[in-house]
Amino acid sequence: RPMMSITAVATLLGCGLAQGAVLGSRSVPVARAAAGRAATPAFTMQQQQTSSPKGVVITGGAGGVGYAYADEFLARGHWVVICDVKDPEPAVQSLRQKHAGGLGRVYGTTTDVSSAQSVQELGEFVKAQLGTVHYWINNAGINGGRRPFTSLSTRTIEAVVNVNLIGVLLCTAEALQLMQSQRGVTSHIFNTVGSGVKGGGTPGYACYGATKRGLPQLTDSLVKELEEGVEGYDTKPPLGKVNVHTLSPGMVFTDLLLNDSTPKLRKFPFGVLAAQPPEVAKDLVPKILAVSGNGQKVEFLTTDRILNKFFERFIQGKKSEYIDDAGNVIKAPGAQYADNGVQIQY
Secondary structure, eight states: OOOOOHHHHHHHHHTTGGGOSTTTSOOOOOHHHHTTOOOOOOOOOOOOOOSSOOEEEEETOSSHHHHHHHHHHHHTTOEEEEEESSOOHHHHHHHHHHTTTSSOEEEEEEOOTTOHHHHHHHHHHHHHHHSSOSEEEEOOOOOOOSSOGGGSOHHHHHHHHIIIIIHHHHHHHHHHHHHHTSTTOEEEEEEEOOTTTTSOOOTTOHHHHHHHHHHHHHHHHHHHHHHHOOTTOOOOOOSSEEEEEEEEOOSBSSHHHHTTOOHHHIIIIIHHHOBOHHHHHHHHHHHHHHOOSSSOEEESSOHHHHHHHHIIIIISOOOOSSBOTTSOBOOOTTOOBOTTSOBOOO
16 A cells, blocks of 8 residues: 655645645645544534524635535525625525525625725625624635746736735725724634645745745734734724634635646645535534634644544555546536536536
C-alpha cells in the first residue's frame, strides 16, 4: 500500500493547505493515526428548525460551498441573504423550492464585492430583508486559474486582489457598520481563508495565496481593535457587539478546485482530502452557529479529520469515493456534472 512520507506531509502543511480553500483548501498530517488513535468524529448536530431564526449573509452564495451553507442554514429555519456577481435568482428559487413549508427564508441580490457602491447596496438590501444580521460570511473568492504567475494578465491579477482582498475589506467594513448599530445584538463576521494562509508557497496560485495570507492579519487586527480600541482614539462603545473570525472550508470540489486540475492532483491531495460542498456545509454551519468569543478559527479539515483521512487512505488502503485510480471524478448515480467534474447543484 502506498505510504506518505513525513517530509511530504510537512511540506503540504507548510504551504498552508491545512487551512485553505482552493488548491483548494486544506491538507495533511499522518503519524498519530498510524499509531491507532481514533480520530475525533466530525462535529454533528441534528437539523432542527429553530424557534429563533438568525439573519445570515453569504457572499458568493449562488454556487459552490456558499450555496451549500445557505441550504444548511435554511434547513435549520434561519433567514438568509445570498449575493453573487452572477444573478442569484436561480439559486434562490432552487432553495425556496427545496425548503418550502419550512421556517427559513432566502433572498438574493447581485453584488460585485470589489465595488464599494455595490457592497453598500448589499448592506441596504440586507437590512431591508433581514432587519437584524447575526452572521456575515465573506465567502466570495476567485483564484485566476492554476498557472504560472508570469503568465497571468495584469487584469487577472487585479481581479483576484480586488475580489479576495479588497472585497473582504469592503464587505467587512459594511458588515461592521451594520452590526455595530444593532442595539444589544452579538454578531459574527467570518473571513474565508484558503491555500497560502500560513505563508508557504502556493505554486500555480501565487496571487490567490497572497490574498489569503492577508486575511488572518486583518482578522487579528480587527479583533484587537474591537476588544481594546486604538490608542489615541476615543470612540463611543457600539450599540452591538461584533466578533470576527476566520472560516476554513478546506478542499471543496468546486470550480476553484477542479478547473485546470490534473489527474495527479485529483488523485492526491484532492482524492484524499477534498469533500463535496454539502459535506463541508453540514460540518461548518453548526460550528458557525455555536461560535462564541472573538477571533476563532472555524475549520472543516481539523487535524483529527486530516489524520483520519490519511489513516484510511495510506494505512487501511481505503479508496476515494470521489476520485478513481486514474484521477477521474467518480460520478454519483443520478447526479449531473459539469465538464470539469463539478457536481451541478441545481
